[in-house]
Every structure is written in structure tokens, then in C-alpha cells.
Amino acid sequence: MLEGKTAIVTGGTRGIGYAIVETFVEQGANVALCGSRTETADAALAKLVESGVDAENVMAIAPDLTSPESLAASFAQVVERFGRLDILVNNAGISSRTPLADYSAEEFQSVMNLNLNGTFLASQAAVKIFREQGDGGCILNTSSMVSKYAQSSGCAYPVSKFAVNGLTLALARELAPENIRVNAVAPGITRTDMVDALPEEMIKPLIASIPLGRMGEPQDIANAFLFLASDMASYVSGQVLGVDGLARS
Numbered sequence: 294m295l296e297g298k299t300a301i302v303t304g305g306t307r308g309i310g311y312a313i314v315e316t317f318v319e320q321g322a323n324v325a326l327c328g329s330r331t332e333t334a335d336a337a338l339a340k341l342v343e344s345g346v347d348a349e350n351v352m353a354i355a356p357d358l359t360s361p362e363s364l365a366a367s368f369a370q371v372v373e374r375f376g377r378l379d380i381l382v383n384n385a386g387i388s389s390r391t392p393l394a395d396y397s398a399e400e401f402q403s404v405m406n407l408n409l410n411g412t413f414l415a416s417q418a419a420v421k422i423f424r425e426q427g428d429g430g431c432i433l434n435t436s437s438m439v440s441k442y443a444q445s446s447g448c449a450y451p452v453s454k455f456a457v458n459g460l461t462l463a464l465a466r467e468l469a470p471e472n473i474r475v476n477a478v479a480p481g482i483t484r485t486d487m488v489d490a491l492p493e494e495m496i497k498p499l500i501a502s503i504p505l506g507r508m509g510e511p512q513d514i515a516n517a518f519l520f521l522a523s524d525m526a527s528y529v530s531g532q533v534l535g536v537d538g539l540a541r542s
């Protein structure tokens with residue numbers, strides 16, 4: 294489904310991002326996975342190659358997602374290695390559980406910096422390349438079900454994901470005339486380190502409330518990204534696709 298395409302996946306070292314990388318490579322893409330540090334990105338790359346992925350089709354980069362210069366330099370490396378860029382997946386993200394009264398301005402800002410500003414800046418860097426190539430492109434953002442329902446503490450996290458949805462729709466409108474599609478996937482609770490970090494008493498009732506009766510697997514989410522990245526979704530833009538087992542809150 295992605296033969297001949299090149300993708301960059303931020304937060305590609307583990308969890309949902311790693312599943313997206315595996316799935317995209319399996320479907321014929323060349324993929325650059327991003328980690329927050331060179332060591333974690335290289336370790337994820339080594340794990341992929343060990344699992345049988347051809348080293349020719351993958352590379353690891355570690356841009357600072359809050360720095361336009363760092364993003365431009367890393368994305369240029371990807372174009373140099375694979376010849377072009379077709380798909381950007383803005384998946385890196387951090388969560389937050391802090392109650393309102395305990396938030397510092399810095400903590401609130403740090404969530405927004407990665408989840409929103411990182412998505413904005415990486416999109417800007419990718420669009421510059423798409424424009425030079427002149428034949429369209431695809432941006433996919435990882436939102437969350439908290440962008441519909443919020444959560445009972447840690448307001449920075451849902452606020453950042455509401456904003457990611459807004460950015461998705463705004464950029465979809467702005468970039469459609471250049472055949473650049475912009476969509477988001479909003480996962481429900483998915484089995485990753487992010488969820489493992491939450492207390493059992495919080496997770497259990499949430500899973501019990503999911504009508505499809507189970508937690509999401511990273512592959513469930515990666516499948517939605519695959520569809521939106523592929524030419525099967527060539528007339529889809531500005532959408533936030535919920536993949537959450539019909540979760541309510």
C-alpha cells in the first residue's frame with residue numbers, strides 16, 4: 294500500500310509509533326523513525342533490523358521537535374538518503390495527570406511544546422519539502438480520545454490534543470489546493486508504556502467501559518494510519534479518525 298513512498302514517524306521508538314514504522318515498512322515504504330535521543334532511535338532501528346526488516350529501508354534520526362533548525366537538518370538527511378518525502382506522522386507525545394492547582398506554567402508549557410508546537414513545526418518542515426517536490430504530500434497526527442472527552446486531571450494533555458485536532462483541520466484546508474492531505478487518528482486506551490505508567494485503579498474501570506470489550510493494541514492504531522497514509526484515502530482530508538473501541542470517556 295505504500296510502495297515507493299518515504300515516511301518520517303516521530304516518536305517511532307516504541308508503542309504506537311513503533312507499530313506505525315513496522316507497518317509502513319511492511320507495506321513497502323522507506324521509513325525514518327525519530328527518537329528523542331540518538332541512542333533510543335538507534336536502539337529502535339537495531340530492533341527493527343533484528344526482527345527482519347531490511348536495513349536499506351529504515352533509518353534513525355533524533356531531531357529536537359521544538360527546533361525548526363534541527364527539524365530542517367534531520368528531514369534533509371532523510372531526503373538525501375531516500376530521495377524524497379511523502380508522509381509525515383506527528384506521533385511523539387507526552388501525557389500529564391497533574392491536577393489544576395498543582396500545575397506550574399513550565400509543566401503546562403512542556404506538554405504543549407511537544408504535543409502541539411512539535412506537530413506544528415514538523416509539519417512546517419515537511420511542507421517545505423512537499424512544495425519543493427511539487428506533487429502533494431500527507432501529514433498524519435496522533436490525537437487522542439481525550440480530544441473528545443477530556444480527562445479528570447492533567448488538563449494540558451487534552452488541551453494539546455484538542456489543539457492538534459484544530460491544527461489538523463486548519464492545515465487540511467490551507468494545504469488542500471497543493472494536494473497535501475492532513476488527517477489525525479484519535480486512539481483510545483492503547484497498550485503502550487504511556488498506559489503502563491498509569492495506576493491500575495484508573496485503567497481497569499476505563500477498559501471495563503469500552504463497548505468493544507478490550508484495550509487497543511498498537512497495531513489497531515497503526516492500521517488506521519496505514520489507511521490514511523495510503524492512496525485509498527486520497528480523497529480524505531481534515532478528519533480525526535477515532536480508533537477507540539467506541540470509548541465514551
Ligand code: NAD
Pocket residue numbers: 303304305306307308309310327328329333358384385386387388407435436437438479480481482483484485486487488
Ligand atoms: P509512548 O510513551 O510509548 O511513546 C511516546 C513516543 O514519543 C516515544 O517514541 C518517545 O520517544 C517520543 N517522545 C516522548 N518525548 C519526546 C520528546 N521530548 N521529543 C521527541 N520524542 C519524544 O507512548 P504511546 O502511547 O505510543 O504514544 C504515542 C502517541 O499516542 C502520543 O502522541 C500519545 O499522546 C498518543 N496516544 C496514546 C494513547 C495510549 O493509550 N497509549 C491514547 C491516545 C493517544
